[in-house]
Amino acid sequence: MSAVAVRPPGIATRAAISVQDSLVVARRNLMQIVRIPAVLVFELVQPVMFVLLFVYVFADNVANVPPEIVALGGYVMFLMPGIIIQNAIFGATTTAIGIAEDLKAGFVDRFRSLPMARSAMLAGRATSDLIKNFILLLVVIGIGYLVGFSFENGLLNAILMIVLVMAVSFAFSWVMAWIALSVKKLEAVQAAAFTGIFPLVFMSSALVPVEGMAEWVQVIARNNPITHWANLARYFAFGEFSTMGGTPEQLMLWSALWIVGIVAVFIPLSIRLYNKLT
Amino acid sequence: MDQPIISTDALKKSFGDVQAVKGVDLAVDEGKVFGLLGPNGAGKTTTIRILTTLLQPDDGTASVAGFDVVRDAILLRPVIGLAGQFAAVDENLTGLENLEMVGRLYHLPRKEARRRAEEVLERFELADAAHRTAKTYSGGMRRRLDVGASLVGRPRVLFMDEPTTGLDPRSRLVLWELIRDLQAGGTTLLLCTQYLEEADQLCDRIGVIDLGTVIAEGTSTELKDKVGGEVLELHVAAEHVSGAADRLRGLGSDEPAVDADLRLIRIPVGSEGPRVLLETVRRLDDADVPIEEIALHRPTLDDVFLSLTGHAAEMALEEEAASEPEPEKKKRRKRKDR
Numbered sequence: 001m002s003a004v005a006v007r008p009p010g011i012a013t014r015a016a017i018s019v020q021d022s023l024v025v026a027r028r029n030l031m032q033i034v035r036i037p038a039v040l041v042f043e044l045v046q047p048v049m050f051v052l053l054f055v056y057v058f059a060d061n062v063a064n065v066p067p068e069i070v071a072l073g074g075y076v077m078f079l080m081p082g083i084i085i086q087n088a089i090f091g092a093t094t095t096a097i098g099i100a101e102d103l104k105a106g107f108v109d110r111f112r113s114l115p116m117a118r119s120a121m122l123a124g125r126a127t128s129d130l131i132k133n134f135i136l137l138l139v140v141i142g143i144g145y146l147v148g149f150s151f152e153n154g155l156l157n158a159i160l161m162i163v164l165v166m167a168v169s170f171a172f173s174w175v176m177a178w179i180a181l182s183v184k185k186l187e188a189v190q191a192a193a194f195t196g197i198f199p200l201v202f203m204s205s206a207l208v209p210v211e212g213m214a215e216w217v218q219v220i221a222r223n224n225p226i227t228h229w230a231n232l233a234r235y236f237a238f239g240e241f242s243t244m245g246g247t248p249e250q251l252m253l254w255s256a257l258w259i260v261g262i263v264a265v266f267i268p269l270s271i272r273l274y275n276k277l278t
Numbered sequence: 279m280d281q282p283i284i285s286t287d288a289l290k291k292s293f294g295d296v297q298a299v300k301g302v303d304l305a306v307d308e309g310k311v312f313g314l315l316g317p318n319g320a321g322k323t324t325t326i327r328i329l330t331t332l333l334q335p336d337d338g339t340a341s342v343a344g345f346d347v348v349r350d351a352i353l354l355r356p357v358i359g360l361a362g363q364f365a366a367v368d369e370n371l372t373g374l375e376n377l378e379m380v381g382r383l384y385h386l387p388r389k390e391a392r393r394r395a396e397e398v399l400e401r402f403e404l405a406d407a408a409h410r411t412a413k414t415y416s417g418g419m420r421r422r423l424d425v426g427a428s429l430v431g432r433p434r435v436l437f438m439d440e441p442t443t444g445l446d447p448r449s450r451l452v453l454w455e456l457i458r459d460l461q462a463g464g465t466t467l468l469l470c471t472q473y474l475e476e477a478d479q480l481c482d483r484i485g486v487i488d489l490g491t492v493i494a495e496g497t498s499t500e501l502k503d504k505v506g507g508e509v510l511e512l513h514v515a516a517e518h519v520s521g522a523a524d525r526l527r528g529l530g531s532d533e534p535a536v537d538a539d540l541r542l543i544r545i546p547v548g549s550e551g552p553r554v555l556l557e558t559v560r561r562l563d564d565a566d567v568p569i570e571e572i573a574l575h576r577p578t579l580d581d582v583f584l585s586l587t588g589h590a591a592e593m594a595l596e597e598e599a600a601s602e603p604e605p606e607k608k609k610r611r612k613r614k615d616r
Contacts, residue, residue: 017385024382028368028375035370035411106364110427113330113362115355116383278293278333 018117025111025124029098030131040135043094047087047140054079054207055147064209066242069234073148080141080149081161081233082206085226087140088165089201091133092172093193098125099180100189108277119271126173133169137162152238161236164255168229171259172197174266181273206230209243225258281344283308283435283466284329288338291324298324300490301338306483308434311457311467313481315474315579321490322470323363326439329468330360343434356384359433363440365424369413373404373423376412377430384431391430398426402456418449425456435466442476454479474579484579488587502577505585507531507548510555512572513541514562522567529554529561547574 033040055076065078099122102108111121141149151158176193183189201207203217204226210218221227222245231244232251244251284306291299299321306312314322327333329342331351340347345354367376374395381391399405402422412420421441428436441457442450457480460467471477477484478498486494486501494501510530514522516538523534523543530545537544547554551574562569 020385021383024379028371028379031368031375032370106362106366107368109327109332109362109364110360110366110380111383112332113355113358113360114380114383115352115385115431120383278327 014117018119018123021116021120022123022127024116025120026127026131029125029128033132040132043091043132044136044139046090047083047136048143050086051080051083051140051143051147054083058208062208064211064243066209069238069241072152072238073150076144076148077238078209078234079207080144081237082204082230084137084140084144084161084165085168085230085233086201086206087136088133088169089172089197089226091136092129092169092176093190093197094132094176095125095129095173096176096180096189096193097186098129099177100184100186103180103184103277104186108274112274112277118275119267122174122177122270122274126170126177129173130166130170134162134166137165153236157236161233164229164233164236167259171262171266174263174270177270178266178273181270181277200224201226204230205243210245211243225255228254228258280308282306283344284312284340284342284468286325286329286338286340289325289328289335289340290337291328291333291335297490299328299335302487302490302492304485304492304495306466306468308466309461309464310482311461311469311480313477313484314468314470314487315472315477315484315583316487317472320487322472322487323439325487326360326437326468326470330358330437331355332360356431357434359428359431359436361425361428361436361438361441363443365417365420367412367415367420367423367427370411372409372411373399373415374408376423377427380427380430386431394430394432398429401459402426403452416449418445418452421445421449421453422456425453429460433465435468436460437468439470440472441469442471442473450476474583478579486583486586494582494586498579501579501582503549505577505581507546508551508577509575510545510547510551510558510572511575512543512558513570514543514567515570516541518567519543521565522562525561525565525567526558529557541570 058079059075062075062078065075069078099108102111102121108121112118151161179192179196180189183192203213203220204210204224205221206226210221210227213221227245228251231246232248232255234241235244235248235251240248246254282305284304286302286304289299289302290297302321302325304312304314304325314325316322324333328335329340329347331347331354334348342354343357345351345357347354368379371379374392377395377398378391381394382388384391386394396405396408399408402425404419404422404426407415407419412423415423425438425441428438438457442453445453454476457467457469461480461482469477469481481498483495483497484501485492494504496504512522519536519538519541523536526534526543526545531548531550532546534543534545536542545554545558555572555574559569559572
C-alpha cells in the first residue's frame, strides 16, 4: 500500500507546521472577540474595577510604602505595576476556560483527529490569550494614567515592563492549560483556576508591601515569583526603590528563571495530557 | 483480493473497571458503507475513537488505509475524516471560515483551502449561508457543516458517529442523501448508529454491536435471513379461514399458521415473497374467497436485534435514557436476562 512511500516529516518541517497551525487556531480564537466585542468589554470590567478599588479604597491606608515611591505620586505608583502583574495572571485564566469550553463542545476531538500539530491547539490558545491580554494591558495602563500613575524610567524600561508582563501572562497560560486538561469539567476548571491563583497573588508584593504581612506570610511572599515580577515591574516603571529585595540584575535573573521554569514544566505536561485525553 | 481498508483484530478498551470494547473484529472493504449498529453504551463510539486515533486501545490492533492507528497515527490523520457525536463547529465563525480553518489544518494552501471550503458548502447546500456565523444555523445546517468539515481534506475513509441523532426527519433525509452521494463517489464510510432504519437504508454491511463485541455481521438481507426471511400475512372472513389455509398448503417455505381469532393466516416465504403472494391471490380468487387484507411482512432490524441479543435495541435505549446522560464510555449497562 501507499504506506511504504510516506514518511513522517522531519523536525524542522514539523516545527514550521506547529507554528502555522498554532496561528490558525489563534486566529480562530480571536474571531470570538471580533464577532462578540462585548466579551472583551466584560473582561475589562474586572481589572479596571480592581485598579479603581485599590487606588481609592486603600489609598492612604497602605502602610510601609517606601517614602521614595510615595514621593513619586503615592500608593498608586506602588500599586500599578503590581496590579498589572496580577492582571496578567488573572487574564491567563481565560486559557483554562477556553480549553474547557472546546473540550465540552467536542472541538478538541475534531482538532485531535486532524493532521495538525498536537501542540497547536494549546499553543494557539496561549497565543490568542496573549494578544487579548496585551489589549487589556494597554487599557489598564491608560486607566492608570488617569488615576495618577506614570512611567518615570524611560521608554525602553516601559517597554521592558510590557515584555515582562506578557511573558508572565504566557507562562501562566500554560499553567492554566494544564489545569483545564487535568480538571476538564468547565465549572470545576473555573473554580480551580481562581482558587489556585488568588492566594498566590495576595501573598506577594503585587498589591501591598511585604513588610506589613504576618511573619510566616512574609516568608512565602519573599519567595513568591509574583513578588519578584511585581518588584521588577516597579523597577522598569520608575527605577530602584528600597524594598526591591535585590539588585535589578538579580530581579531580572530570578524573574526570567521562574518564567522559563514554568514554561519548561507546564508546556510538556500540558501537551502530554492533551495527547492522552480520552 | 484487496485487503480491507479498515480492519481491527481483538480490539479491547476499558475505562476503569468498565470494559467498553471487549474484542471487536471488523473488516471493511474500500468504497463500502459499513454500519456499526447498537444501543448506547455498546462500544460504538469507543471503537470509532480508537480508529480515528483519539484513543489508544488497551489490546488488539487496528489499521485504517494501511496505517496502524497507534504506530502510524501521524500518517493516518491526513487520510481520515471524523464527524463526531457533537457538531463541532465554531459558532462565532461563518460557515466558510469554519471550513477554511479545517482546510488550513489539513495543510492546504490558503487559496486551495478557500476553494475547497466553497466547494463543500456548495455541495451541502450551504452556499447561501456561507457568510453567516454558524450561530444562526439550524440544527440540521450545523450538522451538515460538521460533516462538511470532515470532508474538506478529501478523506479516503470517513467516520461518522451517529450523524443524524437529534435531527428532524427532513434534515435526516438530506443527510442520508449526502451519505449516498459520498458512497457513490467512492468514499469508504464507517457509520455508527442506533437507528435500525438508518443502517438498513445506508449500509452495505452492518455489524451489530452489543456490550463491547460484534455479535453479528452481514448485509441487511443476510441479517434478516437469520431471523427467517419474509412472512406473507392475510386476513379473510371468519368462515373462510380454515378453507383458505388448506388451499395455500405447500406454497411457502413452511406450512401456513392460522390464528382463527384474528382471522389471520401467516405463511413463511423465505425470499420467495412475490411469487407466493401472486399464487395466493390466484388460488383464493379461483375459490371465490375474498381477501380483506394481504401484505408481505419483512423482518426489521429490530427483529434481528431481538433474536440476536435477547433484548430489543429500543429497550436498552430506554434504560439508558433513565440514567444520567453521560458520555458512552462512562456508562455501564447490564444485560437483562430472559
